[in-house]
Amino acid sequence: MPLLPGAEPFRHEGGRVGVLVCHGFTGxxxxxxxxxxxxxxxxxxxxxxxxxxxGTRWQDLQVTTWQDWYAEVDRELRALTARCDQVFVCGLSMGGALSLRLAARHGDAISGLVVVNPANKVHDAAAPLLPVLRHLVRTTRGLTSDICQANAMETGYDRVPLHAAHSVRQFFRLVDAELPQVTQPLLVMTSPQDHVVPPADSERIMSRVSSKDLRQKLLERSYHVATLDHDAEQIFEDTYDFIARLAPAVKGEGTTTSGGA
Known part of the structure; x- marks a missing residue:
């Protein structure tokens, strides 16, 4: 099945400090x-x-579950830890929830976390009905492209399969229960105007983790997909500064313009 434009995975071989970046649900x-x-x-x-x-079509998402999504990031994390001296994990939306579960499960193997508009709950009023509704209705409207900046678009699905929505709801509940096991330094970036994940999810996460080094940054000019929005450069800079503070070796890695796919 052909990939949507820009949906290709990205990998870059750099120095001894690694970063795993996790995208969100239906993105x-x-x-x-x-x-x-x-x-x-x-x-x-x-x-x-x-x-x-x-990254293909919503029908492919319909036959996957949170176990599939988590297994993929867990595999990538293990590859990074084998290659690098220190590893950090970053995530947007459900990618933030994936990052938090990795932290809860892998402990000291992860040196720190950066999450942007992390999801903690399915807030749709019909969410409690998903166990039954998913057998009656195949899809609902999509969640992508909640972006303030004009002409910016997110590549993702325009429909959400309800089987997958049911699975992501189960996953969020699991992650919420595991949040006290998260002890790593944590930077939470939150858009006050988010039409997909309310800021209450960030507050809930910060209230339940056990991280002593816990910081929050508000993204006042961006909606949910802040990594493509007005605050994107600030997110990138703050992430690098956060990593450099906890892994001083990155300052000696130098700057490169080469990439990978």
Whole structure:
């Protein structure tokens, strides 16, 4: 099945500090690729996988579950930890939830986390009905391109299969229960105007993690897909500064303009 434009995974071999970047539900690497490329250009080793069922057509997402999505990022994390001295994890929306579960499960193997508008709950009023509704209705409207900046578009699905929506709801509940196991330094970036994931999800996450080094940055000029919005450059800079503070070796990696696919 051909990939949507920009949905290709991205990998860059850099220095001994690695970063795993996770995209969101029904989206693709396109939504966070500028984030990954910014870090790669500064000498970090970067992995941005395509989650199973994403980046093609919504019918492919319908037959996948959270176990498939999590297995993919878990595999990429293990590859990075084998290659690098320190590894950080970044994620947008559901990618933030994936990042938090990786942190809860892998402990000291992860040196820090950066999450942008992390999702913690399915807020649709029909969510409690999903166990039954998914057998009666195949899809609902899509979630992509909640972006303030004119002419910016997110590559993703215009429909959400309800089987997958049911699975992501189960996943969010699992992650919420595991949040106290997250102890790593954590930077949470939150858009006050987000039409997909309310800021309450960020507040819930910050109230439940056990991280002592916990910081929040508000993205006042951006909607949900802030990595493609007005605050994108600030997100990228703050992420690099966060990593450099915790892994001083990155300052010696130098800057490169080469990339990978």
């Amino acid at each position: 693709s690497p396109q939504s966070v690729r500028p984030w990954a490329e910014y870090l790669a250009a500064r000498g970090l080793t970067v992995s941005l996988p395509l989650l199973p069922g994403h």
